Amino acid sequence: MNEIEIQFELNGETRGAGVAPELLLADFLRRDLGLKGTKTSCEVEVCGSCTVLLDGRPVSACTTLAHEVNGRSLTTIEGLGNDDALDPVQEAFWEEGGFECGFCTPGMILAARALLDENPDPSEEDIKAALDGNICRCTGYLSIIRSVNRAAALLRGRETPAPRPLDERRLDGAAKVRGEPVYTADLTHPGMLYGRVLRSPHAHARILGIDTSAAESHPGVVAVLTVADLADIAHYHGPLVKDTPVLATDKVRYEGDAVAAVAAETLEAATAALTLIRVEYEPLPALMTMDEALDPDAPPIHESVSDDAPSFPGYPRVDDEAKKYANVSFHYERGKGDVDEGFAASERVFEHTFDFPKIAHYSMEPQLAVAEWREDGFTVWASTQHQFIVRNELAEMFGVPRESARVVVPLVGGTYGNKNHTKLEPLAVALSRKAGRRVFLHLSLEEESRIVSKPAARVRLRTGVDRDGKLVARDCLVHVDGGAYSDSGPRVTQKAGYRAPGPYRIPHLRSHAYTVYTNTVPAGAFRGMGTPQVVWAYESQMDIIAREMGWDPVEFRLKNLLDKGEEFAPGETLLDTDLKEGLLRAAREIGWGQELEPDCGIGVACGCKDGGGNFKISSARVEMDDAGGITLHEGTIEIGQGSHTAMARIAAQELGVRPTAVHVASLDTDSTPFDMGTYASSATTVMGLAVQKAARAVRDQLVETARSMGKSPDAAATLANGEVRLAEIAFPFSALVRHVKGAGGVITGEGRQVSERDPDAPLGAKAPFWEVGWGAAKVHVDRDTGDVRVLKYVGIADAGKAINPQQCHTQEQGAFLQGLGQALFEETVYENGLMLTPDALTYRLPKISDLPDEQVNILFENGNGAGPYGAKGLGESGILPVPSAIANAVDQAVGVRITDLPITGEKIWRALRK
Amino acid sequence: MRPFHYRAPRSLDEALALLTPQAVPLAGGTDLFLKMERRQTQADTVVDLKRIPELGRIEAADGGVRIGALALMDSLGASSLIAGQYEALTRSARVVGSIQTRNRATLGGNLANASPAADTATPLMALGASAEAADATGTRQVPVDQLFLGPGRTALRDGELLTAVLVPALPARAGSAFQRCVRTAMDIALVNCAAFVRLDGDDPDTVAEARIALGAVGPTPLRTASAENCLTGARLDERVVEEAGECAASDAQPIDDVRAGADYRREMVRVLTRRAIWKAFRRARGEA
Incomplete structure (x- = not known):
C-alpha cells in the first residue's frame, strides 16, 4: 500500500x-x-x-x-551526548552503575531525561512515578534511583559531585549507556534471513501430518523446516537427559513446543508463512500438574528416553526409584542417621508442605540465535551462558568437528539461568543449513516464556525437635515440576534435594527429590538452582515450629545453625561463613524485638547453597604486547553481572596497572580459552583464580626479564604504572616485552582453575565455596484487602572480598527484587493446558514502585572466600531468604501462614476470614 | 502488522466521511496496534484522528468541562480544569498504564474500547458525564453510564464517532474519589470504584446525592443503584457507609477465575466502595 x-x-x-x-x-x-x-x-x-x-x-x-x-x-x-561527551544522564548512570545487562538502559535513560527536563529536582516518589513504565529485571532499581539523583545534581550544576574515576566504573558502561549494538539482538543485517518458529497450540497431541506447501510458496520464504529435514543429525539434545528434540517428532508435549520453522527474507514474510503451515493434531490427555503426572495410571509423556544418553560428569543415571514412575526423569536421595529413630526420639514432629509456582525468567533480551552454515562448518552468534558446551553439543549433533563449529557470544541482555546450555541454537543451525544463508532466529518475548521457566516445586518437610529446641530429625520430600523436557530440571532437583535440609545441625536426615515430567513449559535453571524453592520451605517451617513451641524464631535458629568450619555433608567443603553473625545482624537491622505498629510484622530467614558449581573448569590467557598493551582472554560471559570489570580488576591488580588498561577480548570459541560456562555464581572465584594465575604468569616473566636486564637476580620487584621497578631502576613493560620477544612480540600468561573431581564429595566434587544470603523483612498487611506492603528489607550477603562493591550491591538488590516478585505476585498460570501469562501484559514483573520504603544492603567482607583476595561468588544469595522472610513477617503481622507462593492479598484475605 | 491504508483527516467532517465499515478510527493506538498485531481487528483503512485539532482540547464549557476524545491521559491527569474539581477523574487518568502509555492513550480510546476495567469510565459515570457522538447527520449525547453494552461493545452506531466527553459543573459541597485494586496482571484493575457525593446544604453530614460506579465486576462498568439509594438522604456514618459497601458488593457481578475468586472481587468492591465514599465525603466537606 x-x-x-x-x-x-x-x-x-x-x-x-x-x-x-x-x-x-x-x-x-x-x-x-x-x-x-x-x-x-x-x-x-x-x-x-x-x-x-x-x-x-x-x-x-x-x-x-x-x-x-x-x-x-x-x-x-x-x-544524547556526542562523540566527545556523554549526556549528564548517561554519565550518571555509568558512574552510579545504574544498569547491569544494559538492555533496558537506553529506554530508562530517556525516561529519566524526560523527567529531569520537566522536574530538575525530583523527589524519590517523582522518580518512581516517572520510571514505573520501565522494567529492569537485573538491578533492583536502587542504583537507577541513585543515578537519576546524580544526574539531577549534574544537570542543576550546583553542588556538582566529583566525577567517579573511570577505573572505579564498569568497563561496559559507556557502550551500554549509549545504547550501542552490543547484543545478539542487534546483529541484524541487510541480506540475512529471519527465522520464526511454529509452536504447538496443544499441551499434548500426536502430530498426524504437516503440510508446508502453502508456506513454501509464500513470497519471500526461503526455507520451511520440519522434522523430516533433521533425519541425518543427532536430533535430541539436553544438558543431562537428551530428551529434547530440535523439532517435535511424533508428538507435541506442551503448548509452545516447536513444530516447524520458517526462514524468509523479512520477518513479516516469515511470520505470515507460519500461519500457512497446516498441522494436523490428535489431542491427547494433558498432564498439567505433578499430581496428575505422578498418578499410577498416568500415561508416559515420554514413551522412551534413551538410557544410554551421555550424562553430565558426576551426574547419576536414572535409578530404579525413578523408573517406578511413568513420568519421573530423575531421582536423588541423601541421608544420614535413622530418621524414624530420630522422630521417635523427638518431643514434637512437624509436617508441612510448601509450594513454589512456576516463574518466568523474563530477561529483557529474548532468547536469540543467529546461525550461518558453511560447507565446512558453521558459526552461531548466541545469547547464551554456555558457549563451549553449546559448541560441543552442536558439533556432535551436526557431525562437525568441534574446531569447525564456532560460537560467538556478544554481551547478553540478561539471563538468570534461562540462557544456560543449548536452547535455540540447533534450530538456528538447522534452518541456516536448509536455507543456505545466515538466519536470525527471532523470538518474541511471548515465545521466550515458552522456552524455559523456573520450575514449580512442592517440598514436604517432616521435622522433629527435642524439648530444648534442637532439631533431631528431618525428612525432606521434594518434587520438581520439570515440564515437558528435562533441560536442567534434574540438576535443579539434585541441588534442591541436596540443600533441602538447610544449614542446620540435624543428626538424622533423609532427602528424596524427583523431577516430574508434565505437559508444561520445560523448567530449568533460575538464580539459585532449586535453592529458593527449598529455602522457602525450611525457613517457613523454622518459624512455624518456633511459634508453635513458643520459642523465639531467631533463638531457635541460632541453636541449630551450623558453625563456621562445620560440615554440611560428609566430604563437602566445610562451611566457610558465620551464619549466626549474619542472622544476628539481619535481626538487629530490622529491629527484632522492638514494638511494632498495628498489622505490622517482621521476619527473618537465611539460606545457603554450595556455590561455584561442581565441575567447573576455567582458563584464561593474558597477553602483553610490545607497547605494554594488555589483553585478557577469558570465557566468562558478561550477562550484566559485571564480570568483564571484575576480571579486568583482578588482572590489573596483579600487573600493577589501572583496570581500564586491561582490554577484555570479545568472546569467540575460536580464540577464547575454554570455560565451562557462566553459572552458579562461579566466575569471580573460579575464573577469577584462572585470571589471577594468567596475570601472575605474565608478571613473573616481566620480573624475571627485568632482573636479568638489571643484572640483579634477587632484587625486590614492584609493578606499577606500566613498569617493573627494581630498587632505583624502572623497566617499562614495552621494553621488557621487546627484550624477550622482539619487536611485535607478545608475552603470554595462561591460567587454569579446575574443580577437581572427588569421589568422596556428595555431588562428585567439592563446592568451591558457600554462598549465603540472610534477609529480614518488615511488612504491613491491609486486613481489608490482604495486600502486603514491604516497609523495610535488610539483605546481607557474604562477598568474602568485594572486587567491585558497587556491583556486588547491585547484584544483591536485583536478586532481592526478583525474590520480592516471587514472594508477592509472580506466577506462571495455566488453564486448560494453555499458559495464561505468556507476556508482560499478563505476567506481573516487579516495577520500581514495588520497592520497599526502606532497604538496607550489607556485604560481609571477611576474606573467607576461595577466590582471589578472599573473594567468593554472590548474586544468587540475595534471592534465597526473601519469600520466607516476608511470609514469616506476614504471620507475625496478622497471624496468617501462607505456604504456597505467591503471597497474594486474596490468600491472606481468605485465611483471615477463617 | 498487516498492511493497511492510512488517512489523516484534518476535520471532523472529513473523518466522518472516511469512517466506512472497513475503516477503524485511530486515537492513541495503544490498544489498536496490539489488536492489529494479534489479528483481532481486521480493518483495511485506519483513520487517524490526531490531526483534528478540536478533538484534542480540554476546555471549560457550561460551568463544567468538555474533554475532546483525543485528549491524552497525561493531559487529563495534569489538567487544572479537572484537578481539584473532578478528583476521581484526575486519579484515574494518572493510573492508566505507564507514562509511556499515558503520553499516547486518549480518553476516547479508553472509553470506546469498552473494557469493563477501563479506569476512566467509572469516574465519568460517577460525575454524571455524557459522551458526545457525531456522525454525518449531526451530534447526540449519550450518558456515559449508558455508553457500554458489553465487553468491547458501545452504544455508538456504525459510522458514529465519540468526539468528546462533557462533565457537568461540580455542584457546591460535592466531591468524588477513585479507588482501584490491582492484582497479578500488570495494570488492569481487578476492581475499581468511583464515588460522587453531594452534601445537603443545611446539614453537612447528610448526603443529598450520590453516584457510585464499579469497574471490572461485570460485562460493563456499572452503577450501583442500591448503594446510591442507601446513601441518598442519609447522615453519613460508619454504619451507612458499611451498608452502602454491602449494597455495592451485592450489585457487582464479578467473574470467578484463576486470577481471583468472585467472592474476593465482591469483597474488594465492598472495601473500595467504602473507602471511595469516605474520600468523596471528606472532599465534599472540603477536608481533603
Missing part, C-alpha cells in the same frame, strides 16, 4: 522518509535507520525498553507507528 511521506526532526536533524502505514517506529529506527539503541523487548508497551522521546515526552516505539513522528521531534538514545 501507499507509503507515507514524513518529515521529522531526529536527534536535532531534519529527516525525511517514506514509510509504510503499518511500519512500527521501533522497526523503522532499528531496521531502516540502523539506530539500534532503541531496544525492543516486550512488544506490548509494558516494559519501556524501547522508550523514545516524542516532542520530549516518553513513548514506546514498539506500539507507535513510524509515521506518527511526522512533523514532530524524536529523540533516541543516539541523540
Whole structure:
C-alpha cells in the first residue's frame, strides 16, 4: 500500500522518509535507520525498553507507528551526548552503575531525561512515578534511583559531585549507556534471513501430518523446516537427559513446543508463512500438574528416553526409584542417621508442605540465535551462558568437528539461568543449513516464556525437635515440576534435594527429590538452582515450629545453625561463613524485638547453597604486547553481572596497572580459552583464580626479564604504572616485552582453575565455596484487602572480598527484587493446558514502585572466600531468604501462614476470614 | 502488522466521511496496534484522528468541562480544569498504564474500547458525564453510564464517532474519589470504584446525592443503584457507609477465575466502595 511521506526532526536533524502505514517506529529506527539503541523487548508497551522521546515526552516505539513522528521531534538514545561527551544522564548512570545487562538502559535513560527536563529536582516518589513504565529485571532499581539523583545534581550544576574515576566504573558502561549494538539482538543485517518458529497450540497431541506447501510458496520464504529435514543429525539434545528434540517428532508435549520453522527474507514474510503451515493434531490427555503426572495410571509423556544418553560428569543415571514412575526423569536421595529413630526420639514432629509456582525468567533480551552454515562448518552468534558446551553439543549433533563449529557470544541482555546450555541454537543451525544463508532466529518475548521457566516445586518437610529446641530429625520430600523436557530440571532437583535440609545441625536426615515430567513449559535453571524453592520451605517451617513451641524464631535458629568450619555433608567443603553473625545482624537491622505498629510484622530467614558449581573448569590467557598493551582472554560471559570489570580488576591488580588498561577480548570459541560456562555464581572465584594465575604468569616473566636486564637476580620487584621497578631502576613493560620477544612480540600468561573431581564429595566434587544470603523483612498487611506492603528489607550477603562493591550491591538488590516478585505476585498460570501469562501484559514483573520504603544492603567482607583476595561468588544469595522472610513477617503481622507462593492479598484475605 | 491504508483527516467532517465499515478510527493506538498485531481487528483503512485539532482540547464549557476524545491521559491527569474539581477523574487518568502509555492513550480510546476495567469510565459515570457522538447527520449525547453494552461493545452506531466527553459543573459541597485494586496482571484493575457525593446544604453530614460506579465486576462498568439509594438522604456514618459497601458488593457481578475468586472481587468492591465514599465525603466537606 501507499507509503507515507514524513518529515521529522531526529536527534536535532531534519529527516525525511517514506514509510509504510503499518511500519512500527521501533522497526523503522532499528531496521531502516540502523539506530539500534532503541531496544525492543516486550512488544506490548509494558516494559519501556524501547522508550523514545516524542516532542520530549516518553513513548514506546514498539506500539507507535513510524509515521506518527511526522512533523514532530524524536529523540533516541543516539541523540544524547556526542562523540566527545556523554549526556549528564548517561554519565550518571555509568558512574552510579545504574544498569547491569544494559538492555533496558537506553529506554530508562530517556525516561529519566524526560523527567529531569520537566522536574530538575525530583523527589524519590517523582522518580518512581516517572520510571514505573520501565522494567529492569537485573538491578533492583536502587542504583537507577541513585543515578537519576546524580544526574539531577549534574544537570542543576550546583553542588556538582566529583566525577567517579573511570577505573572505579564498569568497563561496559559507556557502550551500554549509549545504547550501542552490543547484543545478539542487534546483529541484524541487510541480506540475512529471519527465522520464526511454529509452536504447538496443544499441551499434548500426536502430530498426524504437516503440510508446508502453502508456506513454501509464500513470497519471500526461503526455507520451511520440519522434522523430516533433521533425519541425518543427532536430533535430541539436553544438558543431562537428551530428551529434547530440535523439532517435535511424533508428538507435541506442551503448548509452545516447536513444530516447524520458517526462514524468509523479512520477518513479516516469515511470520505470515507460519500461519500457512497446516498441522494436523490428535489431542491427547494433558498432564498439567505433578499430581496428575505422578498418578499410577498416568500415561508416559515420554514413551522412551534413551538410557544410554551421555550424562553430565558426576551426574547419576536414572535409578530404579525413578523408573517406578511413568513420568519421573530423575531421582536423588541423601541421608544420614535413622530418621524414624530420630522422630521417635523427638518431643514434637512437624509436617508441612510448601509450594513454589512456576516463574518466568523474563530477561529483557529474548532468547536469540543467529546461525550461518558453511560447507565446512558453521558459526552461531548466541545469547547464551554456555558457549563451549553449546559448541560441543552442536558439533556432535551436526557431525562437525568441534574446531569447525564456532560460537560467538556478544554481551547478553540478561539471563538468570534461562540462557544456560543449548536452547535455540540447533534450530538456528538447522534452518541456516536448509536455507543456505545466515538466519536470525527471532523470538518474541511471548515465545521466550515458552522456552524455559523456573520450575514449580512442592517440598514436604517432616521435622522433629527435642524439648530444648534442637532439631533431631528431618525428612525432606521434594518434587520438581520439570515440564515437558528435562533441560536442567534434574540438576535443579539434585541441588534442591541436596540443600533441602538447610544449614542446620540435624543428626538424622533423609532427602528424596524427583523431577516430574508434565505437559508444561520445560523448567530449568533460575538464580539459585532449586535453592529458593527449598529455602522457602525450611525457613517457613523454622518459624512455624518456633511459634508453635513458643520459642523465639531467631533463638531457635541460632541453636541449630551450623558453625563456621562445620560440615554440611560428609566430604563437602566445610562451611566457610558465620551464619549466626549474619542472622544476628539481619535481626538487629530490622529491629527484632522492638514494638511494632498495628498489622505490622517482621521476619527473618537465611539460606545457603554450595556455590561455584561442581565441575567447573576455567582458563584464561593474558597477553602483553610490545607497547605494554594488555589483553585478557577469558570465557566468562558478561550477562550484566559485571564480570568483564571484575576480571579486568583482578588482572590489573596483579600487573600493577589501572583496570581500564586491561582490554577484555570479545568472546569467540575460536580464540577464547575454554570455560565451562557462566553459572552458579562461579566466575569471580573460579575464573577469577584462572585470571589471577594468567596475570601472575605474565608478571613473573616481566620480573624475571627485568632482573636479568638489571643484572640483579634477587632484587625486590614492584609493578606499577606500566613498569617493573627494581630498587632505583624502572623497566617499562614495552621494553621488557621487546627484550624477550622482539619487536611485535607478545608475552603470554595462561591460567587454569579446575574443580577437581572427588569421589568422596556428595555431588562428585567439592563446592568451591558457600554462598549465603540472610534477609529480614518488615511488612504491613491491609486486613481489608490482604495486600502486603514491604516497609523495610535488610539483605546481607557474604562477598568474602568485594572486587567491585558497587556491583556486588547491585547484584544483591536485583536478586532481592526478583525474590520480592516471587514472594508477592509472580506466577506462571495455566488453564486448560494453555499458559495464561505468556507476556508482560499478563505476567506481573516487579516495577520500581514495588520497592520497599526502606532497604538496607550489607556485604560481609571477611576474606573467607576461595577466590582471589578472599573473594567468593554472590548474586544468587540475595534471592534465597526473601519469600520466607516476608511470609514469616506476614504471620507475625496478622497471624496468617501462607505456604504456597505467591503471597497474594486474596490468600491472606481468605485465611483471615477463617 | 498487516498492511493497511492510512488517512489523516484534518476535520471532523472529513473523518466522518472516511469512517466506512472497513475503516477503524485511530486515537492513541495503544490498544489498536496490539489488536492489529494479534489479528483481532481486521480493518483495511485506519483513520487517524490526531490531526483534528478540536478533538484534542480540554476546555471549560457550561460551568463544567468538555474533554475532546483525543485528549491524552497525561493531559487529563495534569489538567487544572479537572484537578481539584473532578478528583476521581484526575486519579484515574494518572493510573492508566505507564507514562509511556499515558503520553499516547486518549480518553476516547479508553472509553470506546469498552473494557469493563477501563479506569476512566467509572469516574465519568460517577460525575454524571455524557459522551458526545457525531456522525454525518449531526451530534447526540449519550450518558456515559449508558455508553457500554458489553465487553468491547458501545452504544455508538456504525459510522458514529465519540468526539468528546462533557462533565457537568461540580455542584457546591460535592466531591468524588477513585479507588482501584490491582492484582497479578500488570495494570488492569481487578476492581475499581468511583464515588460522587453531594452534601445537603443545611446539614453537612447528610448526603443529598450520590453516584457510585464499579469497574471490572461485570460485562460493563456499572452503577450501583442500591448503594446510591442507601446513601441518598442519609447522615453519613460508619454504619451507612458499611451498608452502602454491602449494597455495592451485592450489585457487582464479578467473574470467578484463576486470577481471583468472585467472592474476593465482591469483597474488594465492598472495601473500595467504602473507602471511595469516605474520600468523596471528606472532599465534599472540603477536608481533603
